[in-house]
Amino acid sequence: MRLLKKNLVACLLGLSIAVPFTALAQKTDLGVFTGHGDIGDVLKPGSASYNAQKRQYEVAGAGYNVWFDHDEFHYLWKQMKGDFILYTRAGLVGKGVDPHRKVGWMVRSSLDGKSAHINAVVHGDGLTSLQFRRTTGADTEEMKAKMTHADVIQLERKGNTYTMRVAKFGEPFVTEQVADLDLGEEVYVGLFVGSHNKEVLEKGVFRDVRISVPAPDSLVPYRQYLASNLEILDVATGDRKVIFTHPKSIQAPNWTPDGKTLLYNSDGLMYTFDLAKRRPAVLNTGEIKNNNNDHVLSFDGTMLGLSSDVKELGGSIIYTVPAKGGTPKQITPRGPSYLHSWSPDKKTLLFTGQRDGDFNIFSVPAAGGPEVRLTDAKGLDDGPEYSPDGKYIYFNSARDGNMRIYRMKPDGSDQRALTDDKFQDWFPHISPDGKWIVFISFLKEEVEVDDHPFYKHVYLRLMPVSGDVEPRVIAYVYGGQGTINTPSWSPDSKKVAFVSNTAESSLSPVEK
Numbered sequence: 342m343r344l345l346k347k348n349l350v351a352c353l354l355g356l357s358i359a360v361p362f363t364a365l366a367q368k369t370d371l372g373v374f375t376g377h378g379d380i381g382d383v384l385k386p387g388s389a390s391y392n393a394q395k396r397q398y399e400v401a402g403a404g405y406n407v408w409f410d411h412d413e414f415h416y417l418w419k420q421m422k423g424d425f426i427l428y429t430r431a432g433l434v435g436k437g438v439d440p441h442r443k444v445g446w447m448v449r450s451s452l453d454g455k456s457a458h459i460n461a462v463v464h465g466d467g468l469t470s471l472q473f474r475r476t477t478g479a480d481t482e483e484m485k486a487k488m489t490h491a492d493v494i495q496l497e498r499k500g501n502t503y504t505m506r507v508a509k510f511g512e513p514f515v516t517e518q519v520a521d522l523d524l525g526e527e528v529y530v531g532l533f534v535g536s537h538n539k540e541v542l543e544k545g546v547f548r549d550v551r552i553s554v555p556a557p558d559s560l561v562p563y564r565q566y567l568a569s570n571l572e573i574l575d576v577a578t579g580d581r582k583v584i585f586t587h588p589k590s591i592q593a594p595n596w597t598p599d600g601k602t603l604l605y606n607s608d609g610l611m612y613t614f615d616l617a618k619r620r621p622a623v624l625n626t627g628e629i630k631n632n633n634n635d636h637v638l639s640f641d642g643t644m645l646g647l648s649s650d651v652k653e654l655g656g657s658i659i660y661t662v663p664a665k666g667g668t669p670k671q672i673t674p675r676g677p678s679y680l681h682s683w684s685p686d687k688k689t690l691l692f693t694g695q696r697d698g699d700f701n702i703f704s705v706p707a708a709g710g711p712e713v714r715l716t717d718a719k720g721l722d723d724g725p726e727y728s729p730d731g732k733y734i735y736f737n738s739a740r741d742g743n744m745r746i747y748r749m750k751p752d753g754s755d756q757r758a759l760t761d762d763k764f765q766d767w768f769p770h771i772s773p774d775g776k777w778i779v780f781i782s783f784l785k786e787e788v789e790v791d792d793h794p795f796y797k798h799v800y801l802r803l804m805p806v807s808g809d810v811e812p813r814v815i816a817y818v819y820g821g822q823g824t825i826n827t828p829s830w831s832p833d834s835k836k837v838a839f840v841s842n843t844a845e846s847s848l849s850p851v852e853k
Contacts, residue, residue, distance in 0.1 A: 372398060373552055374531060377417040379404070381454035384539045387415025389532075396582065396852045398547040400444075402534035407443060407462070410478045411454045413539070416447065418531030419552075426819055427496045427530060428551040430510060430579070433465055434544040439537040440466035444545035446496040448503070449529045453477070457524055460533065461496040461505040465543075471505040471517045484517045491515075493817060498528075499555070506798075510579055511813040513763075513800065549581045553819050554844035556796040566590035567796060567842040569823075571603070571614065574816050574837045576779070576803065581816065583852050584619060590795075592823030593634035594838040596831050597664070598642035598773075603838055606632050611647070625666030633657060634826045635679040638664060639687050640729065644707075646672075646680045646690060659692055661707060672709050681827070682726040682734075683707065684751075691715075691725040691734060702736055704751075715753035721791040724768040726828065727751070728775055728806065735759075735769040735778060735806075739790045746780055748808065759808030764800070767793050768826055771806060772834040779803050779815070779837055781825050795822040796842055819843070 370391050371377065377389035377400075385403035392399070404413025427446045445462035459473035467489035474481045484505075491507035495514070501523050506514035530552070536543040556567055571585040571594060585591075591607040594614070603614040604624065609631045611624040626632065626647060635648035635657065647660040647669060656677030660669035672690065682691040687707055694703045694712070702725045705712040716722040718740035725736040731751065738747050743762035746769045749755055760766045764782035771778055782800040783793060801816035801824075818824060820841045829838045 371417065373419065373550065374398075374417050375419045377415065377531075378452070379414075380416050380452060380533075381405075381411060381413035383413050383415075385542050387534070387542065389415065389417040393852070396548060396550075396580075398532060398550060399544060400532055400534040400547070401542050401544045403536045403539060403542045405539050406441070406537050407447075407460065407472065407533075407535050408481050410474075410480055412456075412458070412535075413454065414443070414533050414535030416449075416452070416529070416531055416533045418449075418452075418529045420527055421530050421552075422527045424499050424555055424557075425497070425530065426551075426553040426555055427461075428494075428549070428553070428817065428819075429532065429547045430493055430549045431463070431532070431545060431547045432492050433463075433534075434546060437465045437536075437543055438541045440464065441468070441537040442541075442543045443533070443535045443537065444547075445494050445533060447529075447531060447533045448496065448498065448524060450477070450524045452529060457522075459496070459503050459519065459522060459524065461494050461507065463491050463494065463507075465537075469507050469515075471503070471519060473503070473519055473522060475522060484519065486515050486517055488515045495817065497555075506817075508814070508817070511815075513814060514798075514817070549579075551581075551819075551841070553842070555819060556842075556844065560796070562795060567844050570841045570843065571605070572839055572841055573831075574801070574839060576777075576815055576835060576837060579815050584616070585614065585621070590823065590842075591840060593636065593826040594829050594840065595636065595638050595827050596829055596838055597638065598640070598832050600832045604636070604638065604645070605840075606634050606636060609649075611636065611645070626660075626662055627668040629660055629662075629669045633679070634823050635681060635692075637680055637682055637827050639683040640685045641687065644683070644687065646683060648678065648680045648692075651676065656695075659690065659705070661690075670709070672705060672707070673712065678703075679723075681724055684727050685729060685731045691727065693723045693725065702734070702753075715749070716756070718756075724826075726769060726771060728771050729773055730775055733806075735771060737767045737769065737780070742790060744783075744790050746778065746808070759804070760812065764802075765790060765793075766802070770825065770828045770830060770837075772830050773832055774834040776806060777803055777834065778806055778808075779825070779830070780812075781821075782812075783821065793822055795820075797821040799824065801825060801837070801839065 372391040387402040402415025442465040447460040449458040455478045469486040469491040471484045493508040495506040534545040569591040595604040659672040662669040720740040744765040746760040802812040804812035
């Protein structure tokens with residue numbers, strides 16, 4: 342009877358019985374995936390499960406290998422069309438038996454054991470590679486990464502080009518790529534584990550699993566937008582949690598000092614987001630309804646500064662309004678003026694303004710008054726933010742041809758760079774305890790020095806406020822503009838709120 346059922350499943354799926362696939366029951370919670378089963382003629386049945394509380398997947402698989410002209414392993418999958426980005430933090434459990442047991446992402450044309458496929462994989466001995474079979478039954482090829490023991494694994498499809506990005510958590514990605522690999526329009530994508538030993542089951546654990554659909558080439562920036570995931574990041578562990586998804590663009594979450602609420606902008610309006618109820622509500626800003634993502638709460642949380650586009654005044658204009666809502670007060674008489682910080686005593690605002698054809702950093706009294714220019718270097722200066730003790734202003738500048746994080750005193754003196762030129766670094770945010778800076782880093786090959794566009798591969802990076810330690814990556818994100826433009830630390834300095842993006846919000850469900 343068991344063999345009959347196994348053969349029936351194979352027939353229904355259009356597979357060869359000689360290289361069977363065992364479809365397991367779909368009654369359990371599989372998170373973002375729709376099915377799982379053994380690929381090939383395995384001796385020991387594998388398993389897959391999702392722990393909603395821990396937001397982790399566990400896959401156990403046996404089989405001789407994923408190599409040569411056929412494969413044996415356990416697969417947790419869903420079917421997809423078009424382009425996608427697959428991301429996870431993953432690792433094998435225990436010492437294991439064979440050094441070439443495997444854990445990773447896989448994309449397959451079918452569930453047949455001889456199917457064409459590509460996988461981004463980490464072996465038990467640390468070997469990290471991109472493996473692929475171009476056609477059904479062909480020998481598997483391999484491109485080895487220039488690093489080993491990766492625990493961050495990303496696999497992206499754009500047309501027939503597949504890009505593997507891998508890292509040891511905290512470090513930037515190392516990349517390998519295969520072009521002209523035609524696996525078909527609709528493919529299986531998923532997580533897999535193989536033991537490299539028919540007699541042994543090996544286990545892998547996957548966390549922070551993200552399946553994103555990137556922006557199409559036809560997308561018109563600032564006119565068309567992707568869906569948004571509002572996420573919370575644990576800075577110490579790097580664990581991420583999606584708390585809200587929205588089919589439209591939401592941007593730049595601020596965290597209130599009481600820790601109960603986030604504020605963000607969407608479609609020109611300001612929203613509060615109740616963290617306990619997981620529910621947004623429009624914040625009353627009177628007639629000012631064209632707000633962008635340069636908004637910021639005062640340190641005590643009683644006031645909110647806005648940047649709202651007013652074409653007849655030259656673009657973005659700064660306003661202030663009570664944090665609970667009300668009638669905004671105009672502060673800057675002309676634009677573009679983009680607000681970024683209040684002083685700790687609430688008396689001064691910092692903003693980026695374009696004056697005389699160049700963008701520089703200015704201060705202005707919070708009650709209104711003359712603006713004071715704090716930087717005058719050629720090239721874009723942006724993202725100014727006071728430290729909680731008011732002793733420094735942190736900002737980003739492209740004055741030397743690379744976008745770096747800088748620090749200066751409140752009067753504009755003693756300006757010095759804190760980051761090198763490996764990336765284009767934007768928007769430094771200082772933790773409430775005054776110890777850390779979190780900022781967003783764009784890849785040089787993807788952006789111009791003075792641009793921070795939507796929908797790119799970016800890092801959230803962390804370093805001490807002194808800038809004397811190399812920054813480490815704390816999140817690998819598909820986002821950019823709107824991800825972390827404003828101060829977004831939790832009041833206890835343990836978490837950061839940010840926005841990631843995907844063309845299909847259903848692929849990243851709100852997590853428990």
